[in-house]
Amino acid sequence: MAQVAVPETLEAAPARPTTRKGSGTGDTIFAFLCRAAAALVLVLLGAIIVELFLGGLPAFKAFGAAFVTSTEWDPVQEIYGAGVPIYGTILTAILALLLAVPVAFGIAFFLTEMAPDWMRGPVGTAIELLAAVPSIIFGMWGFFVIVPVMAGTIQPAIIDTIGELPLIGSLFQGPPFGTGLFTAALILAIMVLPFIAATMRDVFLQVPGVYKESAYGLGSTRWEVMRKVVLPYTRISVVGGIMLGLGRALGETMAVTFVIGNANRITPSLFGPGNTIASIVALEFGESGAGSLKLSSLLALGFLLFVISFAVLALSRWLLRSRLKG
Template sequence: MLTADFAFSKISFACAFLVLILVTGLLLELIIGSELAFSQLGFSFVASTEWNPVSKSFGALPAIFGTLVSSLIAIIIAIPVAIGCAIFLNELTPKWFSVPVGKAIELLAAIPSIIYGMWGLFVFAPWFADGFQMWALMNLVEVPVIGLLFDGPPIGIGLLTAGIILSFMILPIMIALTRDALASIPNVVREAGYGLGATSNEVILKVLLPKIRSTVVAASLLGTGRALGETMAVAFVIGGSNSINASLFMPASSISATISQQFNEASDPTHISALISLGLVLLTITLVIIGLSRLLLGEK
């Protein structure tokens, strides 16, 4: 028994250490590949807004802006929807309804991202342009400050469309994790709340949700990670414009979409190094978000 436990411990350690080696190797490879771009461009690579392979001018700021804003939009939409769906399926509906609906939602996670992108471009974008965008241009543009976010051509594609499509993509995994966390809470906890005279809303909001706070944060982190790195779906609907605009209706770009669209055509070493540098920036952003989430949870 002791030998088996010792072997299991060592194998587990080796697997964990292997993951650390892979992440470290990936980080080193990105650093080496981006050395040329940073040596020639310096800090202007992350501060400049110009991206012109012909003149060898590469600025990552528009791609960073598009990545962060589209992911933020996705998380803002997905978090309340995921929590609401999880509560509805686990606490407010019978099993004969919640089980098949829950399985159907989980199956959405298996849909390839390119399908989401094609649906977003050919179905959602035209409907969005004729519906919400036209309404916003007629009713929200004149509103101070808020109007700047919706002052753009109703073409369907843009930052807001990319964020909405991303929210659809990250919802299944967030709903599944939140629902599993709610299901893991013993029924005695709910019974104790009802025994004290709490209503269903009070039990859910004041007893159950505080217990799954860390799971909700973890689900949000996982969703953010997928949103930050999503490529094909975003490339279809974000517009591909290397610019920064206050309007969410305007076309934009993202780090992953820029890499996927230009890497096969890149022949100049500086251009290739700039694209690898974008990957390094994306990895850095992901690591920063993970660190902030740990601080938020009070973990070391």
């Protein structure tokens, strides 16, 4: 077959530039806008934190470090402490994750490894739609549906069984009112479930198929592939999804307010009433006068919620980085 001679002028022709004339200015403007957007986020976040700190400064000056640990909240005597809402915030968030993460992992595992193709779309869409339900709807549903079931069926059964055990029994004792810390954590778990499950599903789908096929070819089971291939490959994104759910749980307001019992005391039982930072702010912000010590205490609680969220996020990132280095 005859070869077509290529003219020397074509062979020696220089490559065309990949950028158009004047694109340097456009890149500069685009880079400036990106930096400005990133700086705007930091400025807004910093402004909120500074405003909350300045607003809560009178409370910090009045009560000192004892404000963080005190469990007394007495508007009549003008004595305020953040111990109860801090305890309720951390406890309900941790319980919510303990309930939600295994279920979310099971949903993501089923959708990516076991579900038929015709089922993956509808189930995945249903999970995403669950995230769009307003929090007040969850609160009303929890108060009118979950609380009666907890008071009439679940809590009495747990109190009569687990509540009789010697060590952990004190965590499941008390009158079965239906409301309380455990009910609030259950509602929070349902609320953060779609965020964690959707994130896990999406990152599990990003694992290259050749990795899983190689593991299956070596005789691995589905669980072994998930544990030894998928999870190590996606653990950073999985932790990110869990932290996203934790952030939602820490700051949730109305749903928790409906079902937590709204009592300013710490009880050893998970069925006892309590408060969170968000719920107590929502309940008492309207009753606090401008410039009052009570308003300052509520703003101080908001600042402490920022500190807790930042500390949890920083701790999770540190643990993840140390695990990667190890």
